[in-house]
Amino acid sequence: MERIISCIALQHDWRWTLAAGLVCFFGVGVAYRALCRARGLTGPRQLRMAVLSAFVCGLAVFSTHFIAMLGFDAGAPIRFGVWLTVSSFFMAFGSIALACLIALSRPGPVMRAIAGAVAIAGVSAMHFLGVSAIEMPGMIAWHPGYIAGGIIAGMTVAALSAGLLHGLSPFRMTVTGIGGALSVIILHFTAMSAMTLTPAPAPALGWTMSPGVMVLVIAAMVLGMAVVAALLVAMAWFSRASATHQIRDAIDAMSDGLAFYDADDKLVLWNRRYGEVNPELASRLQVGMTFRELLQVGLDEGLYSEAHGREEEFVAERMAMRKSLSATMEQRFAGNRWIRVSDRGTRAGGIVTVCTDITELKNHADALSEARDAAEAANRAKSEFLANMSHEIRTPLNGVIGVAQALRSTELSARQTEMLDLIRSSSHTLQVLLSDILDLARVESGRLELNEEAFDLGRAVRESGQLYESQASEKGLQFFVEIAPEVDCWIEGDVVRLKQVLTNLVSNAVKFTDKGFVCLTVAPGPILKGVETLRFSVEDTGIGFDSETRARLFSRFEQADGGITRKFGGSGLGLSISRQLAEMMGGDLDCESEPGGGSAFILTVPLRRAEAPALKAVTETTVETTEARRMKVLLADDHPVNRKVVEMILMQADIELTQVENGSQALQAARASDFDIILMDMQMPVMDGLTATKEIRLHEAALGLPRTPVIMLTANALVEHVTAAEAAGADRHLAKPFDAAELLGLIDTLPRAAAASLAA
Incomplete structure (x- = not known):
């Protein structure tokens, strides 16, 4: 170490040494910046930027070496061999170019460390080639230990700097550049301390340069590095300016209004759409305005319909919502305009406000809502029409079929029987067609349930x-x-x-x-x-x-x-x-x-298998009691034809029939007398059949009377009608037109089942 310090302090002019160090730091830093820029490029552009980086780094290393050599005290004037000097530059340039290609070939600290070691190995070769290009008064002897130590130390520092300190932030780029420069300086001065000069005649090197010429060459090289550095700075500035311009263009092209407020909630910038979405505020927008001031402008202009009479509360609510930084609100403006406002925070504490004009969406939503209401109204009207059509068609059809069935039980001639069969066949066709149309309507509306x-x-x-x-x-x-x-x-x-x-x-x-x-x-x-x-x-x-x-x-x-x-x-x-x-x-x-x-x-x-229900035994006493007296039937129907049809059908059995015209009369009759079964129409004046059935059930429950079977004998034949009848307390629902045999069967079996259930 003493030998290295002595070499630097005693054998070198400190002014040239300082200049060499500054040039090295500057040049390696510029080269490293260019290499980092090459990482963000692809194809030929990346290759050109890598070659530029290698060229600048080669100039820096070459200049560092020969500036230091200009300050070396050899005991006599020295000269520089031209061809060996030029060869040393290309040695540095070639090795550093190879290192750049290695670093760019694959990302990762290992490849960068290898690239750093390769670069210093080439610089070592350049150093000794450059020393051999100097014409000095004596013979040079080398100390192998110092040579090895210098090369190893330089490669180690370069590998660590490139592998571990690498980064794209300004700080890491600076530190990595300093590390690269230190590796070159350590290599140079350690290798120079390994050199021993013995006085002897200087060997002839052919065409040589004086130190003055060498200074001019080095100055040109340093100037070249400065020019490259300036170009890189200019490129970075233009790139940022271009990116900023492009971002600005992109923001202006947005379909939404965008404004940026700083940490003090002051307006910094906004796009053109922001002013278009807020036309009343556009002429007032200026840098430095607070959001609170913009709100006040809107209040003064009467923009916020919801703020009338409660301005302070409105401002407090809006500012509180803005501070939440995650709220999205829809705000109504004067003139029935709607704006959706979203506020988002930035890492620096600023706020980005995005405004979207949703007036058209709101109008479409209102139109869709009106269309939905109209469709629902039309659907209700269709359902009511279907129900009414079913009722109005089934009522006369019930008269036709009922009378035909009653007529069938009388004495008829062959000709009359044939005409009666035609009536029955046509009536059946109409009944099937009516049922198909109603089923189709229920399927389309999704109201048909199993x-x-x-x-x-x-x-x-x-x-x-x-x-x-x-x-x-x-x-x-x-x-x-x-x-x-x-x-x-x-x-x-x-x-x-x-x-x-x-x-x-x-x-x-x-x-x-x-x-x-x-x-x-x-x-x-x-x-x-x-x-x-x-x-x-x-x-x-x-x-x-x-x-x-x-x-x-x-x-x-x-x-x-x-x-x-x-x-x-x-x-x-x-x-x-x-x-x-x-x-x-x-x-x-x-x-x-x-x-x-x-x-x-x-x-x-x-196939879903089920268990057969257990049958209840009917006692002979119950059956005999039911058969011992004449069955009493109550019929409630407002249509005289329907009452006549039922009367004609029931004439075939020994039945005592009581007829009423509405639900109120049916309720009074049920309260006044006991009936074995009640035939109830659903749609009647004064009181409908559903209400009458509910009242009858309440009367039975209040007095503890046995349950009288109720058959809804009605032209209201839709599924909802059947469900409503069951909910009201009816036992069966028989839709008109009905089959006479089916009606007689129900009248015969329902009272028996009710009596059997009561006996059990």
Whole structure:
């Protein structure tokens, strides 16, 4: 160490040594800054910036070496060999260029440390080549230990600086640059201390330069480094200015208004849109205004409709919301303008305010709200229309069917019987069409719901088939109903909707088949996703249809025999509704057919087995008591035709019938006398059937009277009507037009069931 200190202090002019150190620090720092800039570039631009960095660093190292050599006291004037001197520069430049490429090839401290070591290794070669380029009066001898120590120390400092101190912040860049310069200085002066000069004739080096010329060369090199440094600074400034300009352009191009307030909530900058969103404030905006002052301007202009009469409270609320720095609010301005305001904080304590004009969105929202209200009103009107249409059509249709059924029980001639059958057939067609239209409306509105209950599958299937067995027999068709024993059981589901689908399929099969057979079969279906299924199949030998017809058969209002020459009637809704019902039940409805080869419709639904309910035994005493006296029936209906139809039907049984015209009269009659069963219309003047039924139930409960069966015998046949009837306390809901046999059956069975339940 003493030898190194002695070399620096005694053998070197301190002024040249200081100059060498400053040039080294400056040059290496500039080169490192250029290398850091190269990291942010790609392709040829990165390569050019890396070469520039290596060139500047080479100049710095070269200048450092020869400035220090100019201050070296060799005991006699020295000269510099031109070619060896030039070669030493290219040695430095080449090694540093290689180090730059290594550092840029792959990120990470290891590659940077290797690059630093490679650079110092090249600088070491440059140093000894540069020393050999000096013409000195004597022979040079080297101390191997100091040479090795200098190279190792320089490489170590360079590797640590590049690997550990590297960073893009100004501080880290400065520290790393200082570390790189120190590695060069340590290498130079340690290597110089290893040199021993023995007096001897100076060897001839050929073309040489004097120290004065060398000073000029070094000055040119330092000037070059200064120019490069100035260029880098200018490039950085222009880059920042360009980036700032681009950011400013981007902010001005925003569709939202943006303003930046500093930590004191003073306005610093804003974009053009901010003034457009706040046109009343645009002419008042200036740097240094506080947000509170802007609020006051808006209050003075009367912009905030919600602040009238409560200005101080409004300001306090707005400032408190602004301080939360996460609130987004919608503010209404004069002229029915709406602005959405968002405030966000910055790390320095400033606030960025973003304003969005949402007037159009609010107008659209209001329009959508009005459209929604109109649609809901139209939907309610449609529902009311459907309910009224159902009621108004079912009431006269009930008279037609009821009178026809009553007339059927009288003595008729063959001609009269034929005309009566035509009436019944036409009435049935109207009833089916009405039910299809109402079902379609309920499906479209999403109001059609399934009623899950346990039922006897075999019985439901046989009843569906029996409805059309006589019609098939009249056409000379063979009719089969086949149920596999393993599925002839009780299941859970909606028996009414299942029978609706099956009767529709059987009805179509009978309708479109002139000879052959119609077969309804039920068997286990495939197991789908671990769930058992039921497979219903309705097969016939009818007219069939082609693949084109099959593709549109389940569409609404589509039929296989469409056109003006239609042979078969129908609305074209049955299959569409049946498929939708199948999907609601978790299954599917499909078909197979060919023209003239018959058809097969396959319904697949999940199989959910259920336990058969236990049957209650009816005592003989109860039955005898019920049969021992004449049954008393109360009928409440405001329509005289309906009352006459019921009267004509009940004439077939030994029944004492009491008739009233409204719910109030029905309530009075029920309170005044005991009835075995009550037939109640739902829609009546004075008091409707639902209210009357509720009052009857309250009267029974208050006096502890037995429950009288109530049948809602009404033209209000929608699902909501059935639900309302059950909620009011009705036992059954029989929609008009009803079947006479079904009404007589209920009158016969309901009192018996009520008496049996009371006895139990």
